[in-house]
Amino acid sequence: MRISVFGLGYVGCVSLGCLAQNGHSVVGVDTVEAKVDLINAGKPTIIEKDIDVLVSEHWHKGNLSATTDYISAVCNTDISIVCVGTPSLGNGHLSMKSVFQVAEQIADAIRKKETFHVVVVRSTVLPGSNLKIGKLIESRSGKTRNVDFAVISNPEFLREGSAVADYSRPAITVIGGENQQAIDLVREMYRNVDASVMEVGIEVAEIIKYVNNSFHALKVTFANEVERICSEQGINGREVMDLFVKDKRLNISASYLKPGFAYGGSCLPKDLKGLRALGHDSYVNTPVLDAIEVSNDVQKQNGFERIARHGKRKIGLVGLSFKAGTDDLRSSPMVEIAEKLIGKGYAVLIYDKKVKLSQLRGANKFFIDEHIPHLSELISSDISYVINNSEVIVLGHSLSDFEFDASSLNEKIVVDLCGDNSQTLPNVIAVNTAEPDDVREPALEAL
Ligand SMILES: NC(=O)c1ccc[n+]([C@@H]2O[C@H](COP(=O)([O-])OP(=O)(O)OC[C@H]3O[C@@H](n4cnc5c(N)ncnc54)[C@H](O)[C@@H]3O)[C@@H](O)[C@H]2O)c1
Structure with missing residues (x-):
């Protein structure tokens, strides 16, 4: 394929060499003549392992070159790849100037292109x-997008x-687009790249890099905070993190990375507090660990607002324990939601498949009797009763293993806090979950 690459910095220069290596004919475009001259002398514009060999080899073979003439570069290629910089401005927004x-240069060229x-x-x-x-x-x-x-x-x-x-x-390899001809061409461009291709919506493709890099930054700071706490205790933090990454089931895995409602239960809140206290007792600053509980509280508040914004007073909560499949109510965020609703005068009914008052014993019975006796009378063992007598149904758990008449949700407003139910009940969730004022401004002021 014939490809033009705009921007001959790190990404552009590597793309130039690698696309040529993959059998394409590539021309680089940059406004800096010195970079263009380097490529046209068979040399890379950056220092990177193996790029000098690639650029030299494919320049000698005539597979790559560079120019400042963007019109001819676009007119003589089928694809233009934009690899120019998007640095942060002083206010944190990113500069889209380049x-x-x-885009303007490409527009000027395709005006002339058939x-x-x-x-x-x-x-x-x-x-x-x-x-x-x-x-x-x-x-x-003057040309038309997707035509x-x-x-x-x-x-x-x-x-x-x-x-x-x-x-x-x-x-x-992530490809976000809406035109199949273009998507197929980009797939073809990467035919020799060893990776599965994910076709996604444009905005998903745009945001994923920010999500990836934010997570990488979180990983670095988390590991460093663990090391700082450990080192104050005379524990080898590197050994701890080496052990941490050995758990590929819960630590280095997709576990806990599905968006849903807040975490709770008898372990996560308690043990996070314990680790922070250990650090604070030794005067170790742990802003990342400190922020976790704050963020979890924001999620609970957000859950409450998603219910309250519908302006209805009769609320049915489905799922009360901290996660499905258990009757453990300790530190359950759904208990907090119930208490907040009751405190604000809402009429609340509760159903939880595993929380049957008659069958509760041990720690959970003690917990209800001691801490939330006022919730007992609101808990029903009949899900239909809860649904039929509520205007808003709040799903704290997945409904996948619940036995009930799904059509009973048809006339209800459904707030899916756990986030798992759009697949189980696609029609109900799609139609009934729409938030009344859910109109968000895209983050375009940042451009
Ligand atoms: N550097 C990385 O490791 C990396 C990795 C992944 C993604 N990215 C992203 O890729 C983009 C490019 O990053 P980079 O590090 O390669 O940037 P860079 O600053 O190294 O290179 C940008 C190049 O674009 C050129 N340029 C500017 N305006 C131009 C124009 N109108 N026409 C042609 N060339 C023009 C500049 O002269 C420069 O050579 C950024 O958005 C960056 O966030 C970077």
Whole structure:
């Protein structure tokens, strides 16, 4: 394929060399003549393992070159990949100056072009940017999106220091687009890259890089906080983290990474508090650990607001224990929701498959008798009774293993706090969960 790469920095230079290696004919475009000259002398613009060999080899073979002439670069290629920088501004927003400049350059070129052109946004940009780039190209070129050109979001996951290896073997290749012809062309461009291709919505493709990198930053700071606490206790923190990563079931895995309601139960809140106290007793600052409980409280408050905003007073809670499959009510966020609703004068009914008052014994019976006796009289063993006598049904657990007449939810407002029920009851959840004022402004002011 014939490909133009806009921006000859880290991402652009590595893309240039690797795309040529994968059998494509590639031309790099940059506004900095010195970078263009380097490529045209068979040299990379960056220092990275193996990139010098790739650029030199494919420059000698005539598979790659560079230019400042963006018009000819676009007119003589089928795909343009945008790899220009998107640095942070002083206020934390990111600068889209270079991306929009490239969009204008591509627009000027495709105004003269007769064939379909695909613009691939490889730079890291916020959700909504793809749409803006498309509008800008349309208005400036007079051409029509998804007819004369398409814009695909295709985030780059390489890391400096191992960029060529990361490019060649990414964990996944993400393609966000709405035009199948363009998606198929981008798939074809990566045919020699060893990774499964994930076709997703444009905004999912745009945000994933931010989510990935924020999580990586969280991992670094979490590990460092653990090490600081350990070192004050004379414990080898590196040994602790080496052990931590050995658990691939709960620690390094998809466990606990499904968005839903707040955490609770008898262990997570208690043990998090314990670890923080250990650190604080030795004057160790642990802002990441400290923030976890704060964030969990925000999730509970958010849950309450999602119920209250419907303006109804009769609320049915389905699921009371801290997670499905247990009758443990200690530190259950659903108990907190129930108490808050009752405190504010709502009429509350509760059903939980595992919390049957007549069968409760041991610690849980003691917990209800001691701490939440006022909830006992609201707990029913009949889910239909709870649904029929409530205006808003709040799902704290997945309904997948509940036996009840799902059509009884049809006339109800359903607030799916656990987040698991849109697949079990797609119609009910899609129709009935709409929030009355759920209109969010896209984060475009950041552009
Ligand atoms: N560096 C990384 O490790 C990495 C990894 C993944 C994603 N990203 C993202 O990729 C994007 C590029 O990052 P980078 O580190 O390669 O940036 P960079 O600053 O190294 O390179 C950007 C290049 O774009 C050129 N440029 C600016 N305006 C131009 C224009 N109008 N036409 C042509 N060239 C132009 C600049 O001269 C420069 O050579 C960013 O959005 C970044 O967040 C970077």
